[in-house]
Amino acid sequence: MDKCRINIVIIEPSDIIFEGLSILLLKTGQRIYLYRISDFDELSNLSEKEKINIVIQNPVILQNRMNYFTKLKKQYPDILWFGLVYSYFDSELLNKFNEIISISDTIEIITKKLNNQYKQCGCKNNLQEELSEREIDVLVQLVKGLSNKQIADKLNISIHTVISHRKNIIEKTGIKSLSGMTIYAISKKIISLDMAVL
Amino acid sequence: MSDLINENYSLLMLLEHLNIDFAVGDKTVSQICKENNISKSVFLVVSNLYNGFYPDKGDIHSISDIPIIIRLLKNSHRFYKEDKYPEIKEYLMKLHDKHNTEDIKLIEKFFNDYFNEVLEHLDYEEQTAFPYFCQLIESESIQQESNFSAREYKEHHSDIETKLTDLKNLMLKHITFKNDLPLRRKFLYCLFELEFDLNIHSMIEEMILLPLITKVEKQLLNG
Numbered sequence: 307m308d309k310c311r312i313n314i315v316i317i318e319p320s321d322i323i324f325e326g327l328s329i330l331l332l333k334t335g336q337r338i339y340l341y342r343i344s345d346f347d348e349l350s351n352l353s354e355k356e357k358i359n360i361v362i363q364n365p366v367i368l369q370n371r372m373n374y375f376t377k378l379k380k381q382y383p384d385i386l387w388f389g390l391v392y393s394y395f396d397s398e399l400l401n402k403f404n405e406i407i408s409i410s411d412t413i414e415i416i417t418k419k420l421n422n423q424y425k426q427c428g429c430k431n432n433l434q435e436e437l438s439e440r441e442i443d444v445l446v447q448l449v450k451g452l453s454n455k456q457i458a459d460k461l462n463i464s465i466h467t468v469i470s471h472r473k474n475i476i477e478k479t480g481i482k483s484l485s486g487m488t489i490y491a492i493s494k495k496i497i498s499l500d501m502a503v504l
Numbered sequence: 505m506s507d508l509i510n511e512n513y514s515l516l517m518l519l520e521h522l523n524i525d526f527a528v529g530d531k532t533v534s535q536i537c538k539e540n541n542i543s544k545s546v547f548l549v550v551s552n553l554y555n556g557f558y559p560d561k562g563d564i565h566s567i568s569d570i571p572i573i574i575r576l577l578k579n580s581h582r583f584y585k586e587d588k589y590p591e592i593k594e595y596l597m598k599l600h601d602k603h604n605t606e607d608i609k610l611i612e613k614f615f616n617d618y619f620n621e622v623l624e625h626l627d628y629e630e631q632t633a634f635p636y637f638c639q640l641i642e643s644e645s646i647q648q649e650s651n652f653s654a655r656e657y658k659e660h661h662s663d664i665e666t667k668l669t670d671l672k673n674l675m676l677k678h679i680t681f682k683n684d685l686p687l688r689r690k691f692l693y694c695l696f697e698l699e700f701d702l703n704i705h706s707m708i709e710e711m712i713l714l715p716l717i718t719k720v721e722k723q724l725l726n727g
Contacts, residue, residue, distance in 0.1 A: 351561070481678075486673075
């Protein structure tokens, strides 16, 4: 629902560092939710509940576990991996990360690093709510009671495109149920009352 | 206990679900739990949910905690059926009286259909799921003919939160009214409150009750 919210998991044994980093991250101006875990094992549990965007970790826990890290990256292809570095590490290890935050980084640098990486995640920071013409076409058919397949046939587009339009409609309007969308469509005068299947 | 409530007054809803009186005096959480015959671990895990913290695996592991969790869920059903939903209905009727528009009629219809779905779901839990769970903890084996299981419960567990969120978003983002802020505020407060409690309700079911029931089922199957 909240597409611009960034869920960040921090794996850092030191309380002082964790607290300090948390405060800086919350000051970056991004909508950040923080989770702290002590080991990768907890990641699977957490990722079931929340979509994790970024994991920030002390590379110490990965030292001599390079294969394990490669496996993790495969297991969670959507996660961005940040290293939090405050001592010397082999560059081979550091290169495995998408980004490195150094202990001496200022808030400006951290913000920049976060923004650089996060834009690549496809978050457009776009809060525009107007539905596009095509989305309106799909919405109209949806509230008439047509299935994805029927809509695809009627509008001459693929089912995947229909599904992706649906997803966008839900994101933009904040409304998931068909009956909710119907009310939306009527109140925005997209369809008239007698067109809808209520 | 009064410190906890002062910190987060949503806990009053939890107290109500557990039939704990609000006049807690200076009693500690332990004392209150003991007096009301409620397992302290259950109380803590659930009140943590109200404070925004998820339970850890294994926080609630005792099968003997199942009855109190079911009692809590049943009482919250009553809270929804007899308290929150009627309250929302009443606000909607008042809104309708003042704004006789097409939109509000649609919203009312949306809500009434939705309310019926909710009642159906709650009835299903009370008449099918909960009795099965209760029978399960008392029995020594799983009856083969029983065509119900925790897994089915999970699948049936329809998403009654979705339409509530839709209703809220329609009111906040899309439907326009003239004036009547106090009434609309009360209406929205009520939706938020219900949404909050329903959300915790399903977390209790999914993260606490279901794992426990699955555990009992496994134990019984393995004899």
